Amino acid sequence: MTSITAASAPARARRRVGVSRRQWVGLLYVLPAVALVTVFFVIPLGMTAWMSLNNWPLMGEHAFIGLDNYFAILRDNRFWNALKFTAYYTVVVTIAIFAVAFPLAIFIERPRPLTNLYRTAFFMPAVVGFASASLLWSWLLNVDSGLFSPAAFDLGLTEKKVNLLATFQPAFWSIIAMVVWKVAGFTMIILMTGLQSIPQDLQEAAVIDGAGPFARFRAITLPLMRRTLALALILSVAGSILAFDQFYIILRGGPRNQTLTAVYWIFNQSFVSFKLGYGAALSMVLLVILVALSLIQLWLLRKPEGLD
Amino acid sequence: MAEAMSQNRKAAFSLARHSTGMIASVLFLAPIVWTVLSTFKPAQEARQPPLPPWPTTGFSVENYQTLNTFGDGLWASAQNSIYVSVMTVLLSVLVSVLAGYGFSRFRFPFRDFFFVLILSTIMIPFQSILTPIFLVLTRLGLHNTLTGLVCVYVTLQLPFSIFMMRNAFDAVPREIEEAARMDGANNVTMLVKVMLPLVWPGVVTIALFAFLGAWNEFLAALVLMTDQSKFTLPVMMTALQSGRFGAIDWGAVQAGVTVMMVPCLILFLALQRFYIRGLMAGAVK
Numbered sequence: 001m002t003s004i005t006a007a008s009a010p011a012r013a014r015r016r017v018g019v020s021r022r023q024w025v026g027l028l029y030v031l032p033a034v035a036l037v038t039v040f041f042v043i044p045l046g047m048t049a050w051m052s053l054n055n056w057p058l059m060g061e062h063a064f065i066g067l068d069n070y071f072a073i074l075r076d077n078r079f080w081n082a083l084k085f086t087a088y089y090t091v092v093v094t095i096a097i098f099a100v101a102f103p104l105a106i107f108i109e110r111p112r113p114l115t116n117l118y119r120t121a122f123f124m125p126a127v128v129g130f131a132s133a134s135l136l137w138s139w140l141l142n143v144d145s146g147l148f149s150p151a152a153f154d155l156g157l158t159e160k161k162v163n164l165l166a167t168f169q170p171a172f173w174s175i176i177a178m179v180v181w182k183v184a185g186f187t188m189i190i191l192m193t194g195l196q197s198i199p200q201d202l203q204e205a206a207v208i209d210g211a212g213p214f215a216r217f218r219a220i221t222l223p224l225m226r227r228t229l230a231l232a233l234i235l236s237v238a239g240s241i242l243a244f245d246q247f248y249i250i251l252r253g254g255p256r257n258q259t260l261t262a263v264y265w266i267f268n269q270s271f272v273s274f275k276l277g278y279g280a281a282l283s284m285v286l287l288v289i290l291v292a293l294s295l296i297q298l299w300l301l302r303k304p305e306g307l308d
Numbered sequence: 309m310a311e312a313m314s315q316n317r318k319a320a321f322s323l324a325r326h327s328t329g330m331i332a333s334v335l336f337l338a339p340i341v342w343t344v345l346s347t348f349k350p351a352q353e354a355r356q357p358p359l360p361p362w363p364t365t366g367f368s369v370e371n372y373q374t375l376n377t378f379g380d381g382l383w384a385s386a387q388n389s390i391y392v393s394v395m396t397v398l399l400s401v402l403v404s405v406l407a408g409y410g411f412s413r414f415r416f417p418f419r420d421f422f423f424v425l426i427l428s429t430i431m432i433p434f435q436s437i438l439t440p441i442f443l444v445l446t447r448l449g450l451h452n453t454l455t456g457l458v459c460v461y462v463t464l465q466l467p468f469s470i471f472m473m474r475n476a477f478d479a480v481p482r483e484i485e486e487a488a489r490m491d492g493a494n495n496v497t498m499l500v501k502v503m504l505p506l507v508w509p510g511v512v513t514i515a516l517f518a519f520l521g522a523w524n525e526f527l528a529a530l531v532l533m534t535d536q537s538k539f540t541l542p543v544m545m546t547a548l549q550s551g552r553f554g555a556i557d558w559g560a561v562q563a564g565v566t567v568m569m570v571p572c573l574i575l576f577l578a579l580q581r582f583y584i585r586g587l588m589a590g591a592v593k
Contacts, residue, residue: 025495026414033407033466034422039448040441040463041429047440104332107325114329120580121333124340127576127583129524131542132568135549135561136343145558147342150357181339189587242433245526249546263435263527270439271531283436294431 048280048287056277069281078257079282082265089172089261090240093179097236100184105191119192123185130182134249137178141165141250148174165251168258175246175259183239187232194228195221230300238293241286262286340569347371347563354559371559375567378544378553380537382564385544388454389523392540395458396522397515400465404514405507407466408473409499413485423474430467434460438531445532452535460532461522469514472589476510477503513586516579520572541568 052069056062073079108119125133140147143163152158164170198221206216222229244263247253253260253268260268266286270279345361346354350368375382410416411423434441441460442451450456480503488502504511526542533539539547545564549556576583 023415026410026416026419029410029414030407030419030422032403033426033470036403036459036463037426037429037466039444040460041432041434041437042425044437044440044444045432047443048437051440107329107332112325114326118329118333120577122336124573124576125336127520127572128340128569129520129526129542129572131524131526131546132565132572135542135545135565135568136339138549139343139558139561139565140339142558145355145357147358151359154357154359181336185336186587189584193588238433242435244435249526249549252550266435267527267531276439279439283439287432287436290433290436291431 048283051277051280052284054277056275056280058274058276062277065277069278072278073281073285078260079262079265082260082262085259086241086243086262089175089243090237093176093240094233094236096176096180097183097187098232100180101187101191101232104184104188105195108188109192109195119189122188125182126186128182130245131249133178133182134246137174137246138250141174165255167255171251171255172259175250178246178250179240179243183236187236190232190235191225191228194225194232197228198224227301230297234293234297234300238290241290241293340573343562343569344566347559347566349559351557351559354562355557371557371563372567374557375560375563378548378560379539382541382544382567384537385539385541386567388538389541392454392457392461392529393519393522395455396461396465397518399458400462400469400518401511401515403462404466404469404473405499405504405511407470408475408477408507408510409503411470411474412477423470426470427467429463434464435527438528441528442532452533452538454533454538457529457532457540458522460528461518461525465514465518465521468517468586472510472514472586473507475589476507480506509582509585512579513582513589516575516582517586519575523568523572 051062053064053066054062055065055068104122108115108122128136139145141149141164143149143161143165149158149161149164153161162170164174202220202224203216206220211219242263243261244267247259247261247264248267251259253264262282263286266279266282269275269282342358342361345363346358348367348369349363349371350365351370351374353363353365354371372382407426411419445451445453445456445460448456450459484502484506485498488498493502524542525540526546529540529543530546533543536544536547541564545561545568547553548564549561
């Protein structure tokens with residue numbers, strides 16, 4: 001695509017100098033954006049790759065060490081544990097989000113009385129930031145001043161106030177509950193757009209042909225929603241792989257460092273231990289995973305053949 | 309008889325639908341409402357579990373007042389957050405309107421290359437390039453400054469907002485421009501006087517997303533702002549919640565969370581149409 005533009009522009013320039021100069025002005029319009037992306041994205045990206053090949057402390061000289069950081073990663077059990085935990089969290093939270101968001105999307109898909117009100121209510125937590133939501137839930141989950149443990153105790157469900165954040169299972173599922181509460185509305189809206197794009201007469205024709213609700217869902221809804229489903233899925237997976245705020249704010253990676261995510265581990269290595277070169281190598285691993293995911297996304301979101 | 313049956317079934321269906329909707333709505337809204345109500349308890353009561361959520365020993369704004377006594381105070385962090393968010397909105401709108409117009413209306417060398425370059429940054433998680441961003445800011449003398457944070461936030465907004473603005477400009481018929489050019493309008497007057505009023509909804513959408521993004525961002529602010537006087541609200545409140553200022557004052561945490569949530573909720577309710585529009589544009593692309 002680039003080569004075509006580059007080749008055709010001079011050809012036009014020879015023909016009509018005036019027009020061409022007017023077209024060149026466009027470069028001035030996009031220049032600020034290109035400059036920002038270059039300075040704050042492209043250069044840092046190149047630096048990450050370069051730093052990952054160096055021993056790079058915060059203070060003092062850095063030294064080129066080739067692939068040693070990457071060999072160190074292979075031996076870094078705690079990073080692999082963090083990656084394993086991130087993968088586990090991603091799978092669980094994505095399933096949980098879809099299990100809540102899909103029924104909600106079907107519920108609010110068609111305009112009926114009060115639908116707009118429900119839609120807005122379900123969506124409200126999605127506009128609150130992850131940090132605010134985490135702070136809010138860290139209070140609700142607190143054993144002394146919070147809501148859940150004291151309420152369970154007052155209702156006689158538990159014999160004493162249980163600290164939900166002290167052991168892995170309750171802490172993990174509390175985070176899942178918080179994330180589902182915050183994100184389900186967002187996924188719901190995306191799924192709703194997919195549902196609404198399915199022609200109504202297709203469903204009606206299937207009803208006349210005697211298809212039940214389940215058969216219609218499988219034969220019509222799911223296939224026609226492929227691109228929307230893929231998008232919602234990828235957004236959820238990418239967001240979960242990069243999870244940090246909730247684990248940092250609510251759990252500080254605990255109990256016993258069991259909820260350190262990949263980004264959390266990179267943060268620790270880079271900005272707590274100040275091993276910048278090693279942090280960069282870890283970042284490259286994360287980056288490759290996310291880019292691979294984006295390529296899968298582009299493939300899943302490709303327009304159906306014959307259309308477009 | 310049959311008609312009465314179907315009437316009954318309709319009523320039953322409607323009842324089931326609305327009770328489901330109401331229960332689900334309450335579940336989604338409860339944590340927010342619970343927090344906002346609890347902030348108005350006196351400090352003593354706010355330390356107890358929030359049962360019931362509303363103040364029982366008198367209405368008070370004590371929690372909001374104590375917030376101002378931690379570190380440089382809530383108001384200082386709120387000012388930082390407001391500054392960063394407003395500057396991010398202004399700059400990202402300015403840069404994306406110019407770029408959107410440039411990409412939509414001009415054919416210049418490397419146009420497609422630059423467009424793909426900007427859009428493809430969305431594939432790379434910024435979390436993985438934070439360390440070099442830190443070093444770049446230091447080199448530019450923007451280390452530990454709110455301006456530096458604004459530059460990072462604007463860059464993160466660009467792929468979405470330039471995509472939005474280019475589509476918005478693409479949708480404006482060329483005849484309008486040609487007519488204006490006949491009347492002697494140059495490029496800049498054309499953009500400001502003729503085009504901008506037509507792409508206004510797109511501008512509101514990208515401004516809204518830029519504000520929410522900057523207001524809520526946590527990790528970059530945590531890493532890049534090392535001086536407490538530069539903390540934005542999320543970083544400040546996390547420091548408070550981690551016990552950095554002594555025993556954790558949960559009443560103050562709730563008050564801080566409320567200050568962080570309310571602007572987002574109000575903006576969303578006021579501009580819901582534009583928010584959903586942005587989401588659709590992202591979803592349909």
